[in-house]
Amino acid sequence: MESRSRLSSMLSYAIFLVTLSGLATLSDSTQQAFKRDPGLPHWHHSAFLEVRDSVRSDVRRTLHTRAEVPFQVPLEVNVVLIGLNGDGGYRYNVDSQKLEEFLRVSFPSHRPSCLETEEPLDIEHHVVYNTFPAGQPELIALEKALKGVMVPAGSAREPDFGREVPLFEVEATAVEPVFQKLYSYIFDIKSGGYSAKEMDRPVPTAIFIVNFDKVRMDPRNKEVDLDSLMYSKLTPLTNEEMKQQEGDYIYRYRYNGGGASQVWLSSGRFVVIDLSAGPCTYGKIETEEGSVSPRTLPRIRSILFPGGLASVSNRATHDNFMGHLAALVATTVEHVIAPDVRFETVDLTTRLLIPIIILQNHNRYNIMVKGHNYSIDIEAIEAEVKKLVHDDQEVVIIGGSHALHHHEKLAIAVSKAMRGHSLQETKRDGRFHVHTKTYLDGAILKEEMERSADVLAAGLLEMADPSLSNKFFLRQHWMDESENSTDSVLKHKPLWASYNSKVGKDKKKKKQKKKGDLHPTYGTRVIPVFVLSLADVDPQLMMEDEGFVWTGNDVVIVLEHQSPNIPLSYVSETERRHAIPSQAQRHIVAGLASAVGGLSAPYEKASHVHERPVVNWLWAAGCHPFGPFSNTSRISQMLQDVALVS
Template identity: 20%
Template sequence: MSISSTSITTTTVLLLILLFLNPHTAKTLPILGLDSFLTSQSHLDPKATNDSFLSLSSSLKKSLFSSTPTIPSLQISIPLHIKLVGSFPSNSHTLLSSLISNTLFSDNFNIIGFNPHHLSIKHSLHLDISHSSPSLSSLLFDTIKSQIDQTPSTLLRSTLHSVLYSVVDRIVKEDFDKEKGVNGVYVYLLNLNSQERGYAYKYGTGDSSLSFTKCLGSVWTGKDRYIWIDLAAGPVDYGPALSGDGVLPRGDFHPLAALHGRPKSQKTLLADLASLVWSAYQVLLVPSLRIPVTYENLLVVQFIRVHGAENKDMSGLDWKSVERTFMDEVSNGGLLLGDQSFKFRTYDASFEECSVCSYAISRSVNSYTSRFLFENYTLIVSEYLDSKRLHQILSDAQDEIKKAANVLDEEFGRVIPVYVFDLDLNKLMLLDRYHQSVAFKDMVIAVRTKSTQTVSDYSCNGRHVITQTRELVKPLVGSILQSMWGVAPTHLLWSPRHNSTLVDYTWSIGQTPFGPFSETSSLSFVQKDAARRNVLLTSLNYTITRVLDVFEVIAAHGGYQYLLRKGQHAEFVQRWNLLKYKLEKAVSAMSHYDFEMALYFIRSSDHDEYAIHSLVYLSITRVGSLSFTTIVGADALPGVVGGIEEGTNPVDMGFNGQLEGRTSNEGEQNMSEASEFETLEASPSPLEQFLE
């Protein structure tokens, strides 16, 4: 190939990429009758087993051919409704809307544990702000006042009275239920009149004591799509006690404390609230993916408890409670997509039966020294388990562990083993010094000893957080969410501007299974939506990657007009326009939180994508000037190297919404909540190799 032709081809590919990723590309004009046809097909064939193109009428095919092939704009619109409750000036909604609109709310979805960290799909905010009725704020104020009057002062909480979150949540949920017909997430900003005594919300039963920490907060995320933030509550503080990122400080420096401290002008107050909305949008509405997750029909969690011979104490390790947390959401239509099924298996093994387990623990023990001031400075040596070394040994010895614990082989599906090491030690032993449970991309590891409590390196409301080290239900729920669905903890966010993971504990209180400040293991809409959205985003991103590979091949052969014959050219244009239409419909369905319909369109688009690959491959075989697999690679078109059989199902060829071979299995992916993260090294794509 000459230098000039190489330059032209490279330019063509780059233009195609820019068009594909440009959010301002014109949307596909609606084709009369195509929407109703695809809707009918989704009812007749909800699993998209059949190729819908073969059932198209001649008029629809003609309409598809008359449309010029263009690159789709894949941008998910996120509807957000903000309700101002209480003492807000009448023009607050206009000014707040202006402040939020001036903030960059359109960006790519990101992945923390994968390189590159951004996906090709973007998101944008669709904002609506309104004032609530005065009766709602009056009812909330009176309810909180009644609770404060009934709460006696305590020595440990002398500055803030604890109000049970449920008394406010019940009222807010009743108001939200009236709006359920409206699509999107609701954020209630409560600016109520000042109470005689300061207060904040508690999220569990009982009061805080010297042995049990009850962190107070001012936010709540519901199981349905609503959030409420009480700006009059607090000020509260929680985060790292000694050093580290993500602390929510006491005072008026954080947007949650905007009403506390020195008086502020209306514009300054609303600027703080705009910052708070931006943070909630980034962390709760469009959270980063922890890892890419592909669609699997069967999801299996294998609980494997490894213990001493006489250790039969299961308190704090209630498998049924962990299972119930997930299965309750599954039965309510959350977490799973399509015909997915979710199963739990429970296994048991002693260290005597599993010698490699004893070896793994002994090889993973590390120590560190700490300096404490008693009468004088004293050095204390403590031990911990290195989770990465433990993960490596367990990965290498999986067959031996399965044999010792009598673990049954799963023929297919995504299987996440959860190893819990119940050690007969009287001293404290954590993973990587700080964690009870650590999530990896292929397993979860947890540990506990006979030690029941420890003072953590976190604090809330002026006191250190006491960790109940034998209670593993909440840590296990959070780790399973990360490994099985790629759900990122509510205090982690990938920032492309910083090119690193940011830590912010603002939203890690209340209803979240992540972080040391939450008491509950139940899931909010944030985790439930993220679990399903992550699978769809991964599938969409892989589809875009494969389509770009095809563009590269077409550009290398002078364009589809030159490469394809007349009959093939017509089918190519029709297939491409139909594929583009389905992808845009999938994105539209995700904007409306209709994840099932989005899954249908993604599955259905696999047939068109496969057909496009087939047309290009057969044309290149006819031309004979360049091997298709030289550029695209065998992993991008599994099973096609030896030729394509007519009528082959694209699912059988690997076109099932996944890109086989794209995710590297090399290296360990530690998904520990607070440690510095490794990234999965992705091999250069065929497109990158071609451009080089």
């Protein structure tokens, strides 16, 4: 009897210990955001599960019948709603299923175009949307991260009432790891242990639409314990609390110190649209096209209080908000996820040689020398370019300097390319003032520099690594022979030379042929980057469209000089953007991104109506090297994916 009671007491004690351990495990897990429970259902690729049969039929029809244009390609877009499930600012709630259905009906397909030809591509994306909310713990974790990195930046005026309120700025690169953690948690990327290339599925892309509670994450309020709110039930807001949800302050993002914005492209495979940030204003001065205003993005305050602070309950305002949100998602797809391509065809050769040729008219400094603000980093450029090509392609980047006066034709081409145009600006007196501005025409430089590219590149390659010279270039010795050459010499002629000799018998070229002419070997593509490092030039000298890079299909031209910062005709809030002519790294990466990967700037889009590219500056900020609002030399993984599939 005594042994039986002892056994029952031991069993009760064991059950008690198991219960305690379970509660401890549960309490540990509930105190952490981004923690996946074992029984939680995983996200899946609905695009490729739902439209797999249609893709197979499209492939079969294309292979066994005449090519059908455009070819239907599925495109999956994941829209993650953060703080829009009754737990964010204004406790606003968006039905994710209704938004998904609205997107499916309103924007079912997208067909990219080519900026070079202004014609649509031969593919059309069948867009499949996945829209779902994020949890409250992840929302609070993001608010805590933002609150910790907000930096006071003076004051700003509210767009509605004109009041001056405190301004805070958020460095987007500081909170990007927390968003990346949310991305990995939602799509279960890290826990699988597989890289993007090893997985048998495309890597997902995401649009994070955020609605933070500004009162809860006010950096001036040190009393709010955000950790305690992760799993606690949030109390509803009163009418007075609803009116105070803006928090009497404004915050904006800057990606790596670029232009102020409330949307930004990350270095990963997601973009962030923060409805509670800003509003922000940026664009080109005295030009309405593409400008971002306080009304570009929807604001929940305007939905709830359209006529001021008087509470209005109108279903039409919520429908307008849903439509505005869906249009914002469609714009993101067109400019970032599946944007237009810069060039119609991208040459997929086995070897890619990129000589960075510095042409300078001075001996004062050399941007190839490391350790200066104006220095370029060849290794960093090579790392970014390798992300734009496939694994089986060999990339070699070499760099070297040449004195411009040693190349007479190049020096003449630079002189001829100096052009001027009149510019009208409104000064402080309210009148138009006309003045002339000098710029460098890249199209004129292109023709002459292309002729010298192979010779200069071969010389740099010979100096850098002689063993690679014969691999990338073929030196033709047949050129100094007479026209009556033997068959053994003809074997060394390239095919195009024999073809030209047959076709143009009556039109013999009078140009003297040079001995030892150079040609890239078969399977080699050479994209020279000419960096014009000039001294004693106009301090305001730029290239066309107020840039420092000109990009062709097979050449990149970059301008560099040591003049002070140049004010541009682009404005962010109340301040002009400035260009730094001494820093060529970002412009080199931007040019190679277009020439190698066929990437266009995220703010450009081909327009068949205008017969030119039109701009939308909404996505001008973020992890890309394009435009006046960017300030990084890196390329987002989302744009890398575009380059690899284009």
